[in-house]
Structures are given as C-alpha cells and as structure tokens.
Amino acid sequence: MTSGPDGATLTALEERLDTPTAKGLAHAVSAAIRDGHLVAGDRLPPIRTVAAQLALSPTTVSAAWALLARSGTVATNGRRGTTVLDARGGGTTRYRKALERPSTFELDLSTGVPDPALLPDLGAALAGLTSAPRTGSYLDDPVLPALGEALRGDWPFEVAEVTVxxxxxxxxxxxxxxxxxxxxxxxxxxxxxxxxxxxLESMGAQLVGVAVDEEGLSVEGLRAALAEPVAAVFLQPRAQNPTGVTTTRRRARALAELLSGTDALVVEDDSAAGLSSAALASLGRWIPDRTVHIRSFSKSHGPDLRLAALSAPAPVLGAVSARRQLAQGWSSRLLQQVLLSLLTDDAATAQVRTAATTYAARRASVVSGLRARGVEVGGSEGINIWVPVHDETAAVVRLASQGIGVAPGAPFRLGAPAADGGHVRVTVGLATGDLEPLVDALADAAQTTGWSGRAR
Incomplete structure (x- = not known):
C-alpha cells in the first residue's frame, strides 16, 4: 500500500471490502465512514489509485462512487475529486425542488394536497372518542380489531393481517x-x-426508471429492467402521481406474470383509496406472496390523521413490526378510532363520495378545456394533472407571474431532461369556481417558450 492519507484510506477500504464489486466497494466506504476512518470533508483517493491498489477495474470504482453519490454519501466535483459529505444534511433534494415555492401565490396548485373543504367532518368521530375503549396500555394490539376487520373486508386481495x-x-x-x-x-x-x-437514493439504491403509459407501468420497460436482478418494484396503481394514470386489470396481470419468475418484491402505494372510481387492479391478486400493498387515507379522510394501512407477506410484515418496536411501536389507537368512525359512518362516507365526484369534475373540466386549446393531458383520475409544455421553466415562471403556482416536472423524472420541453404538475383538485381563466393560463403557459416569454 502507498503511504500518507491515501494509504490509510486504502487500507481502511481493503479491510472492509467483502466482494470485489461496485456494491462491495460502496459498502466498504460506508463502513469506513461509520467506523470513523472517513469523515465529512475527507477526499477519496483518485479512481485509478483505488483501482490499482484494490485490484479492481476503474469502471468498478467509478460505479461505486456513483452509488455513493446517489445516496448522498459523497460528492464528485471534477478535478477536485470525490469528497465525503455530512450524512446529517438530509436527503430530500427532489422533494424540495418539487414543492419549495413562494407562499404568496393567489392560487397555489403546486402542492399535491387535497382540498380541505372536501375532507369529511371530524365532529362526530371526535365526539365518539368519549365512549371509545381505554388506550392506556403498551400491551394492547397495535391495530384496533374492528379497524383491522373493516380494512381486510375491503382489501383488494385476501390477506391474513393488515397493520396500521x-x-x-x-x-x-x-x-x-x-x-x-x-x-x-x-x-x-x-x-x-x-x-x-x-x-430510495438515501438508502443507496440503484434506481431503474420505467415509463408509464395510459395503462400503467410499461411491460416492455419492466422486461428490460429485469435483464438484471431487481430487488423491488414500486408502483402507484391508481391516480399515479403525477400523471393520473390508473393501472388496468390487463396491465396488472401482465406485470404480475412477468414478475412471477423473479424474486422482486412489489410495493403498491394506493393513495387514491376512496377517491377513485376505478376498481383497484392489485398485483397481489396474482402474486400475493410477494406483494406489499399500502392504502393511504390522507387524501380521502385527512392528511393530519397520519394513517395508512399495510399488508405484506408474513416475513416482510414481521420485519416491519420488529422495526417499529424500536421506535413508535404502534400508531395512535385514538386516531385509529377516528378513522374507523369515518370509514363506518354513513355521513362521512357520503362526504368522501362527494369529494370524489367533485375532484373528477374539476379534473375533467380542466383537461377538456386544455384539449380544446390544443394541449393533450394523459391519465384518467386523481387530483393532479401532468401538463406537457414547450419550456418547463418558462411555463412555471409565466404562471407564477399570474399568481398561479405549479410544480416543475424535472424533480419527478429519473431520466435525462425531456427533449420535448417537459411537463408541469398541476393540482387541479384545489381549483374552484370558474375554471376557464385557469385553463386559459395553463394553455398559454404550455405554449410559452424561453426565447420570447410569450405564447407562440
């Protein structure tokens, strides 16, 4: 080994290198940081030096550095080399870029949140807490039995247990x-x-983006991704955020058949429960032994309830439960009682149905108006629309100048910048009243270019 700081680093990496792969080297660097041999600000040796000393190819080392960069562990800056970052800095880059907008918009459609006016009234549910069972024990079941029964009765495939x-x-x-x-x-x-x-990037995962079409995740795209081992596939089966696409039963079955010969875990995030008119096509219908299904109640019943239900294969559910025991242990049973009341109360159920109808009407009005103005929007449901634009930045700026906030499309995309100009995500579920002025503004912004700042 060489002497000096690089020599000490290379020794630390060699001692922790279990396998001569990019993943193995990335693990070694992470272990060296965890053990204190590398700290924020330290510069890693040059790629060719690491390759020569650890008997690896430069390509392998470069791939390891890329893995570490995606997880926020290191930053590579050309001739300045690759530097260890402060892990306490957090990893919400895309989220901040998507949602960090001025709060002074007259109409902020950038947030992706439900309309508070369309959430069910909590009065009766909260009043019912006065007669709710006592919740003073750490040893009670983590899920209220009545809530668990209600959830299982409406689950998209048969499961033995649902947790909250x-x-x-x-x-x-x-x-x-x-x-x-x-x-x-x-x-x-x-x-x-x-x-x-x-x-996922904060955990050092290698992300493989697969396109979404009008029926859901692309079968051919998934087939190409499965040419190499895949650990998990994450899907939004209804009202996909941001596109509004709902997976068809035909597509769900095709995806399940493709995944049935693999070890990949399927993770479904159904955030449109209660607000969707489409029947849920869950892959769990065909591959329940490898499907994690998540049902959120934030958009339908209220974000501040902070509740979602989850089913999973027994080993996965056991690991999740064990992990929770190291932290909060369970979700508040008082909030679970509120959710149970909302799910079983006729008035609350009617309010959620009204919200679903209202959101659908708002979406349909804006989408049809944009189509009449030459702007085609895909998807079929949900509170968001994915609007194609000639110039993403120009569109966002133009709308902002009119007091309308939208989210730029770039933080939602994994691939290279869109060659067609990009998209903006618009939360039309928050649009009320006369929607014609909004449609006009969106159509004009969609056709705005960066050269003139005016519609062409």
Missing part, C-alpha cells in the same frame, strides 16, 4: 429499511413521486 402505520411514506420507509440493501436495483415509475425517489 403513520402514513404512506412511513410505510414505504419501513419496507425500504427492512427489505433493501445498499446498491440494490429498484424499479420505479418514471415520472415518479419525488419523496420516494429521495428515500
């Missing part, structure tokens, strides 16, 4: 942390939900 967690992202975080390892290849939709991408 603190929202869809908590569910996905638990699955990711218990089932994935650094460097695992993971298939995600492209475009994808930015917080999920941030979560």
């Amino acid at each position: 967690v603190d929202g869809a992202m908590d569910a996905m975080d638990l699955v990711v942390r218990t089932q994935l390892r650094f460097g695992d290849r993971v298939v995600v939709e492209d475009p994808a939900f930015p917080p999920l991408v941030d979560l």
